[in-house]
Amino acid sequence: MLAFTRLSLAAAVLAPALSTHAAKILVQVGPGGQTIFSPSNVTASVGDVVSFQFLSKNHSVTQSSFASPCEPLAGGVDSGFQPVAVDATNLPEFSIAINNASKPLFFFSAQTALVDECNLGMVFSINQDANSATKSFTDFQANAKADVPAAKATAVVSSSTVAAAPAAVSSGAKILVQVGAGNGLTFSPSNISANTGDTVSFQFLNGNHSVTESSFASPCEPLAGGIDSGLQFVAANSTEIPEFSFTITNGLKQFFFFSKQTVPVNECNKGMVFSINQDPNSAVKSFAAFQANAKADIPASTASAVGTKATAVPAKASSGSEILVQVGADDSLTFSPSNISAKAGDTVTFQFLSKNHSVTQTTFAEPCSSPLFGGIDSGFQPIAPNATAIPQFSFTLNNANTPLFFFSKQGAECTKGMVFSINQDPNSVKSFAAFQANAEADIRPAAKGNKRGRRVHARDFSKVVGK
Template sequence: MFPLLFATSLFAAANAVMVHNITVGGNGALAFEPTSITASLGDVVQFVFVAKNHTATQSSFDSPCSRLIGADGVSVTGFDSGFQPVGTTGQQTVSSFTVTTTSPLWFYCRQTGHCAQGMVFAVNPPTSGNTFDKFLANALGSANTTATTTASTPPSTSTSSMITITTPAPTEVVTVTQTITLGASTWTTTYGSYPGSPDATPNVTPVTHIVKVGENGGLTFSPSNITAQPRDIVMFEFLAKNHTATQSSFANPCQPLANGFNSGFQPVASGNLVPNLFNFTVADTAPVWVYCQQTNPTSHCAAGMVFSVNAVESSANNFDAFRAKAMNSTGTGSTSTTTKSGGSTLALPMWSGWGVAIAVALSMFA
């Protein structure tokens, strides 16, 4: 745990931002501590999970115990740590996000029944009107919602001059309740599972999966497709040129996913033996789709520079289909110069473990 907090301190000192530590489930309570904070733009909110199995999930004032819904009225959006099981050994887990708005932000734990018992949190709640106390009252009076699904939609078809790809209707997430044993600890957890996805039982010790980006100057992630368990860490090693690891979706492989993770551009000078690093923590069994945003001089995504975690190979939406869809796209995205954005070596939305400490240490000598 010390390397993680030390890395956080280094990051804060280097960028003159404040890190707000929020304890989740302290002393076994169904609570965030503190329950609300005031934060400035650029501040980091760091949820420290210390017991049992909770989440920190963004909601809204009017629907405190449901996932935040996007402007289209259908898509789930907003920050979500995923379930963070913690055993009795004292090993804590951390999930963080950066404050990018001065508007109030509302959160809850989506473990069954926890929100309805008052396990909620807020950033910058107003002192009048929609106050934190009213948000809490709304939660206490609600029926807790643990998952958000949408109605089935017919298959969509995208056409180009080269080929036609038919995308199956989105697979609905199935809510699963499972008893998990980690060492001497046993608890019951509820999570969203995709049909055909791997078992969600986390490893006793989280596994770090190293993915090499741009190895030997190629437009590749290597390996390009992995299977990982919740709490595992995916570490992207940027070895050459100027690439990104940007989360997308199967439907739009070369477009950034709203509120998904993004390493930012990671320029690596020729002959540099020290790679840039970017980590993210696997939250559940759902497939994760990733691409490179570089479009200079041509789209890397449209050239097949894509990656996936837990793609269901027995389904129509497998990795090969994702890559084919990317290569059939226009590959529009962001183009960068060789200027490296600050803090891009840290996966602030979801990061943990020694990999982050290494990334911070390396960035000090870059």
């Protein structure tokens, strides 16, 4: 029997609390493997809850506008991508509640791997007038199918001045690079030559890797404002292969990249790097020298924290103890233990044992609000029921005098008490019990919403070959 996991209860359009007379409106996302919302337009009253059930593949529910159907609305609702395995029995569900029924709402699926789903017409609306002469759902969907701006069609990272290409690049060559071929921590080939106008396309074949721009001097540190595919998870039984592309605008320039995955190993430190236009005969900047730099590049920030620089610590921290915390043990919504004492230099290591949780830093006063700006965040760590590799996330403490507060940002897990603290005084007014009580009572107003995940924009991925 299929079960649904509720991913989110609220968003920017939420009512503070559900009316006792509110209706629940069910929308299926991707039924029968199709790129559709069913139904595609609904009518909802104030207090009604619209619940999206994700039935296949890897779609999203992302708010946009009538004028720009395939562009995320700033500050809008976004479920994030919700991958559903072919044999999944636990299906994600994402819900929003309506507090203004007079305003039409517009949504699309931001998925562009394999095909741009929005351009195929995978859009959805709430309270759109079917009889409107100018803003009917039919018009909205037609806009989506026609919404293929040049920057989106030709460049994966259109905001990057390094690689954003003008529309007229179709005459260039397409250079294919395989990421993780043969289950190896490799780019294949690892160094290429590319001319202005050429498109470099990366195919992610397995695991959970990234293509992240860095520099020769700091191979394992993301370049500020540089190209980044983000981590691209590929399930073992996946039939869809993500592809990430960008176009070269300066064939005289060298480019350096790495995979920023650090679970269960730091892939950059294992030599998983890539370069463009690097001179193999250079005495100082050959690919071999770049890769050697990567293998030797183990600063405290990467050695002690997975996916965050928020807790960068001095190298001498290695003399501290390691404290193990289990996340989701026995399928429960818990951190075990839920509060620990740690000294400066101690390393706190989280093992993710089930489902799809996170370790996200927050505050005592607002445990379930948006992640603390600049704070620690593991991101979501999905675990398949038959997984043999267990993700692990670690950071090292460099200040034992300040209590730290964390929650799992998955759906309503925080309000179910899935929180964690470090160095919290059990006898203080800010005890762990008080922190957890705050979390369980944390029913936030509409202004705060529940958009806890990272936004993935449609323009961040390019089209790839068809199924």
